[in-house]
Amino acid sequence: xxxxxxxxxxxxxxxxxxxxxxxxxxxxxxxxxxxxxxxxxxxxxxxxxxxxxxxxxxxxxxxxxxxxxxxxxxxxxxxxxxxxxxxxxxxxxxxxxxxxxxxxxxxxxxxxxxxxxxxxxxxxxxxxxxxxxxxxxxxxxxxxxxxxxxxxxxxxxxxxxxxxxxxxxxxxxxxxxxxxxxxxxxxxxxxxxxxxxxxxxxxxxxxxxxxxxxxxxxxxxxxxxxxxxxxxxxxxxxxxxxxxxxxxxxxxxxxxxxxxxxxxxxxxxxxxxxxxxxxxxxxx
Numbered sequence: 182x183x184x185x186x187x188x189x190x191x192x193x194x195x196x197x198x199x200x201x202x203x204x205x206x207x208x209x210x211x212x213x214x215x216x217x218x219x220x221x222x223x224x225x226x227x228x229x230x231x232x233x234x235x236x237x238x239x240x241x242x243x244x245x246x247x248x249x250x251x252x253x254x255x256x257x258x259x260x261x262x263x264x265x266x267x268x269x270x271x272x273x274x275x276x277x278x279x280x281x282x283x284x285x286x287x288x289x290x291x292x293x294x295x296x297x298x299x300x301x302x303x304x305x306x307x308x309x310x311x312x313x314x315x316x317x318x319x320x321x322x323x324x325x326x327x328x329x330x331x332x333x334x335x336x337x338x339x340x341x342x343x344x345x346x347x348x349x350x351x352x353x354x355x356x357x358x359x360x361x362x363x364x365x366x367x368x369x370x371x372x373x374x375x376x377x378x379x380x381x382x383x384x385x386x387x388x389x390x391x392x393x394x395x396x397x398x399x400x401x402x403x404x405x406x407x408x409x410x411x412x413x414x415x416x417x418x419x420x421x422x423x424x425x426x427x428x429x430x431x432x433x434x435x436x437x438x439x440x441x442x443x444x445x446x447x448x449x450x451x452x453x454x455x456x457x458x459x460x461x462x463x464x465x
Contacts, residue, residue, distance in 0.1 A: 267366035371409040391427035403432040413441035432460035
């Protein structure tokens with residue numbers, strides 16, 4: 182059986198053969214094919230327009246995100262460059278306290294003088310007898326000056342060849358005292374665990390966009406300053422550049438929630454250091 186097209190004009194004429202064609206049903210049925218084509222064209226055009234609009238919005242949003250990421254990178258690079266310039270300046274060094282060395286008296290060894298023992302003539306050996314002037318060897322030089330000996334035999338003679346006692350090593354130099362001064366730039370700047378990329382990821386994942394700011398279409402970048410303490414904790418959180426009160430409060434909350442940083446160091450000791458980070462709020 183052949184397929185019948187109900188919208189074919191020949192089929193319409195066959196159905197209405199011998200009938201009143203001026204009746205509205207005939208005209209309606211005859212124009213159905215044209216109306217269907219028009220409706221299809223309108224549908225295709227509308228779909229193309231909607232698809233183009235959606236594609237344009239996606240491209241626009243992607244470009245905005247790329248521009249925002251570029252601005253964030255430029256901001257961080259600017260902050261790092263400024264920190265490097267200040268780092269080149271001669272940092273203030275803490276002068277250590279030096280204690281004066283105390284002189285230690287040198288102990289001298291003494292030896293008690295032994296008094297001579299008087300013996301009888303028959304007990305004195307010949308080699309121990311004191312020779313007379315005429316019995317001395319010709320090579321022995323005799324002085325011309327008389328020196329009187331020490332009469333008190335109890336006096337202890339001090340040996341001239343006693344070795345000097347070695348003084349003890351000096352005490353180690355005391356470490357410089359760490360003050361509570363807050364530094365702008367130090368030899369080793371503080372850092373977030375994992376680096377700058379981990380810091381940006383933490384901020385983006387922990388931001389809760391305020392409902393009021395979303396309803397009013399408020400967005401922007403809040404610059405927050407704080408102090409990294411010697412133990413890595415975050416204190417003295419302040420807004421350096423404001424956008425909106427609700428966004429400022431949320432930026433401060435996120436910064437206070439950060440984990441402990443690696444503290445900055447000056448002369449090998451941990452010190453307090455100022456730091457700033459940008460907190461970006463962007464509507465999706």
